Amino acid sequence: MTEIIPKNTLLEVRNLKVHFPVLTGIFRRKNDFIRAVDDVSFKVDRGSTVGLVGESGSGKTTIGRSLVKLAPVTEGSILYENEDITQMSTKSFFPYRKKIQMIFQDPYNSLNPRLTVYQIISEPLEIHFIEWDKTRKRKRVEELLQKVGLESKHIDRYPHEFSGGQRQRIGIARALAVEPEFIICDEPVSSLDVSVQAQIINLLQDLQEELALTYLFIAHDLAVIEHISDYVLVMTKGKIVEQATAESIYQSPQNNYTKSLLAAVPHLSTK
Amino acid sequence: MHGLIHESGLSEILKMKQNILKQLLNRPLGFTCIIILAIFYLCAIFAPFIAPYTTSEQNLKKSYHPPTGIIWKEGRLHVKIYKNIDPTAAKYEYSFGNSVPIHFFAKGYPYKFLGLIPSDRHLFQVDRDNKIYLLGSDSTGRDTFSRLVYGSRISLSIGLIAISITMIMGFIVGGLSGYYGGKLDFFTMRIVEFLMAIPGLYLLLALRSALAPYFDSAQMFFLIVIILASIGWAGTARIIRGMSLSIRSRQFVLAAESMGQSSIIILFKHILPNLTSYLLVAATLSIPGYILGEAALSFLGLGIQEPSASWGLMLSQAQNMKVFMLNFWWLLTPGLAIFITVIAFNVLGDILRDIIDPKMKA
Ligand SMILES: Nc1ncnc2c1ncn2[C@@H]1O[C@H](COP(=O)(O)OP(=O)(O)OP(=O)(O)O)[C@@H](O)[C@H]1O
């Protein structure tokens, strides 16, 4: 590595491409590719929130997943704390699975319906803190539940006993369990009611302050991102068409696509 | 690998089963099916105690004896005594007033209770010179009721054994190939398709006749089970594969992967518990197939052999012109037993699906 990366950069993505083969015909030949992510570069500073916005199918989720090897990287590199993690083996990538956590879009789908809240939140603890005994894990889970605004006595309930917003809090508690540095929030509020959205976003902001977290925050409309992001990436059809600080995106958008996204945001003069 | 099959996952499955059982018993039809099957299986387990005679105890003077009537006399149950009035047509007549008392918990032929404790007590017996034929006798004077009770051991257990093999194979093969996908998936699915293309009954017939000289009746029983199950798992595997393919892309599986959970634990902790409802329904619904399979084979003379008894074998012995011409209807009771069992399992499976489906949507 010849370049010098500024000290406060946590994650850097360079020319990332993720192409999914389209299998056609009876021989399932790879004739074509879906360019889900096509030559994308960006940086995430430690302690900041980077918003990633774009319409459905633009490749946002794919970027998030490729960071934790849930999607295959076709080309390009991902650097975490100056370390290239793109080609890392499962074994050497393991510590990063503790540092980087994900919060998923659909709270009805991201929690196993057959497990209790305790079992769900303690799963990452079982993987990364093998030496912990059950009482310690239980204590930690109760603590986490309180931290995300749930009652610790609900620890043995099943997901279906909670509302969408509460489930998303459980998902957040699971992501926080192993004390990560970096959290990929993949549209954590898009399936929630507007009033609940604000609560969850506020919770995420409070947690960021308290735990010095770094977020990659994915959303499909700018209204949600406006609140939380320091820096915004605007994405369409697998490419980032504009990236700038949140302020300059709102005040002087350069790209036509960004302008059309902005036009869709209802004007809230009270902000 | 800490805690391979997750303790909590297992207790969760048990809890769910209890819940399903409760709902099942709350429905009249489900309750009826459970009671019927419970009685049948209890009879099978306690066959030597319940059956008054062994499967091979003959009485050539009493062939095709009709079911003996039971009357209340002198403060206890008596069984009517019949006289053979026409040996050629197997005609029996009750001579009025002639009866012997039934002794409950009386001594009879010796056996081992549950295969362990030697005993000679039976639920009911009559004195040695007379016979109690609750469901008549067959051509050599053997008690149909006793044979039916003993036969249920084979006919009812074949389904359970085969289904366990089918479900375990189906889950392992289908679960793995759905979860891992790629080449493994491709090859296993071709094997599955190959197995599904084999016409099972003809293969059974061929194997059975080829292997007949080498096995006795008990070994044949297991052979049938294994052959039936080793063809049967393919269909299950295919369905399980589809389900595990769809579950593996659910976000809670991705969440587990992203936090570094191992594949085996994902399979047992996240995928299997979400398949148990399906496995339960599928198992209940496919048991009748195995019961009928055994019956068909034995009926064709390719399954269980004398002197063992199975429902299919008993039916095959009833396919005799004499039985139909002279209306020895009691020899067809094994058919009724098969019918009731099959219906009970099917209805139970349907009700289970009813109970489970809305839950799976939640
Ligand atoms: N595993 C995959 N195999 C094939 N194609 C895929 C796969 N995952 C994503 N794609 C395709 O990549 C493109 C981008 O998908 P992606 O889920 O990243 O979009 P998104 O921006 O997150 O959309 P949304 O707002 O709907 O979540 C889509 O066209 C999608 O069909």
Ligand SMILES: [Mg+2]
């Ligand atoms: Mg998405």
